[in-house]
Amino acid sequence: MTFLAFSPLQAALLALLTGGLVIALYFLKLRHRRVMISSSILWRKVLDERQAHSLWEKLRKIFSIIVAVTITLLIALSLARPEIESLTGKNERIVIVLDTSPTMSTQTADGRTRWQHAVERAETLLDGGGPTTEFRVVDTSGETASAFTTNRGDARSLIEQMSPRSAEPQFPKVDGRDSRVYFVSDGVALHGVPSFVRRVSVFEPAQNVGITAFEIRSIPSTPLGYEAYLEVQNYGNPTDVVITLSAPGGQRLTRNVRLSKEEIFKDAFDLSRFAGGGIRATIQSKDDALSLDDVAFAYLPVKRKTRTLLVTKGNNYLETLLKLDNYVEFLKVDTANYREASNIDAYIFDRFAPPTPPSRPALIIGAPNVAWLRTPNGIVQKPEFTTWSEDHPIMQFVSVHDVSIERATQVDPTNLTVIAASKQTPLILASEKPRWVMLTFDLDSSDFAFHVGFPVFIENVLAWFSREQLALRRSPGTVEVPLANAQVRTIDGKAVSASQQLGKTFFEAAEPGLYVATQGDNRVHVAVNLANRSFSDVNQSVFKDDRAAAGQRYWLRRELWFYMLLAAVVLVGVEWFTYHRRITL
């Protein structure tokens, strides 16, 4: 027997003190009431007879003191929180890590899900251990991490509140030195499990076809032309799959394919017939066990002509380019006649800049010396593009690595986004607010206008200025939007709670879906899709051959002190009953 609250010496002292006190009090009990009787002849006879013939008569005199001492010892020792390993188990710590990765939503043959099996196994682990065993429940989504507790009810209710998340799972930081760690998982999404972790497998093979990639991308050769790229993979037995792309306007594309085991279907769908808005891709196949990867979302920008005013003293190449663009409503004005107009979507200033910034976005070619732009610091001869940002929307499908420049203006890029630069000076700069893009070189002193990427660049710039952007692609979980104080809604208009941090907006997207973040005039679409091969491949488990680990179950479900107090209460009842019935003395 060990004690959790006291040392063995302290517990022994406590027992001795309380036992001694009770015995002392027993002998200091109240004197018997004197009662005069006529004669004690018969009483003496009765008492002598009973004492002589009954062992119980001899014992019951000490029965009460034994019971009283036992009661006080039980109470005193219960304060010391004793434990007997064979009855209650030892005082240990168990960490139950539940895999909340999306694959845990996979259905099993019995119609339940791997998650439901995992909950069952976790509760079995909770039933194990002794009454002093402390439990901690943690998930792999980072949302649940309880403290150690002996209250199984709390741990159980916490588990019941948990559910699989679409977010990328991550094995939590747990200390295996002073705890036994169980990981209840299907072993699909999380592979890097520490060696000290005991694995409890809920894996069961399942049929699954999933969308592993879905995005809408512009067609470089076609301004405002978009296509949807879709990738579907079969992770089960050969099956027929119905692929459907649908838009809110009723447009729909359907394709039936048969996929053999592990076969990947990849195709680009022409969306020229689609008006724009949210695009939903769904797949249907027989006995599909995981529904999360059967749907994906994207956003198709609404097609609209950009009213563009070119302010120049004359630039035939630019004029021709803009006139040929079907999605540009071209207007031209001489620099001397420039007046700001309210119906313009975008300005292109060729070697010119107004003294005050325009109210609409502007592309400034060359680096005029005006106050609201950067003041030129000098001229750089023959600068070369050494760095450029391919991720920026205006550089999409644009290559500048072989562009020759005679000279460029040197400017300070502080607080501006450098899109492309030479070693000496930025060559393409962008400002978010007010929105403008500036080339620090003019088209006459470079061959940029003769490159195939230039029309794409102009298209990208106009699109960045005024056209709707393609949706940001995100995975389920915590989604970051590069907009400060944005309001987030689903594509159906339902508000989603969001938080602000470091000039960005964050919100939780538990399920795949299409979201809209709005901040003033700025609007960003966010397509949250599972689209992840490691999630869809529900049969790729490292737990396949694992046997279930189970905690040892002990006879007593509570700490020993509880039963000791219970026994003390029962003994008090027994003593009260027997004493008042004069069974004991």
Place this chain on the structure above:
Amino acid sequence: MSTANVTLFDDEFLKKLEYLNIISKRLFAGQLRAERRTRRRGTGLEFADYRAYVPGDDFRHLDWKAYLRLNRLILKLFEEEEDLPIYFFVDSSQSMNYGNPSKLDYARRVAAALSYIGLANLDRVNIVSFADGVKGELQPQRGKGRIFKIFRFLTDMTAGGETNARESFKTYCTETRRRGLAVVISDFFDQHGFETALDVLRHFRHDIFVLHIASHEEIDPPLKGELQLVDSESQLGREITITPSLLAAYRAEFLRYCESLESYCGKYQLGYVRTATDFPFEELVLKVFRQGRFLK
């Protein structure tokens, strides 16, 4: 009626007692003429026999009709009616001062009633108060007029001392040789046993009648809890916890004790009546004693 009489019983009860007579199973030789038949021939009213006249006989008893027929003097003999010595041994030990009413009070009243019956029948009534020895003794009384003396003696009787009936009876009987009816009124709580005491009376060839008095508190003790029982005679205490089973054992023991006394009396053909102090006194005297053929 004196004050003592008032405390014992009323006049109406006395009148009832006058019609009663104490029965003795044996015939004893009396000293004085009374209403009790004896073996001796005497001057009673009951004819007994004839015998030839001898000089000196009382010629008043000559049967003159027989003389005329037989021409012989024949004397009629009558049964001699003598008194009966009745000894009332009243236990006045401390244990008799127990119960409500106390056993001694009850014993007083029974002794007074029986004494009155004896006096009314011209018996010689002796009352002996005993405990660990003879505490007091009332010289033989005869005639109803002596009842007040008896009352006074009984009223003055006080409880005290331990019981030693054997020594008491032995002392008294060795001093008083005349046999008679010995009525022992006691609770029979005697450390030395009741058998040896009654054996003494039997040895002196007394006709013995035993009246065993118990109080209700002795029959069914109203005791409960942790107690120190103190013997009223020895003043010795004993700590005890009264339990239902212990009470039952006591009641059984009390019953066994009574039965052993009754059995003893039956064995030696002694009269035995057991009564409790809460039993109506008049009923005991007028009914129970008559049913027990102690009175007629």
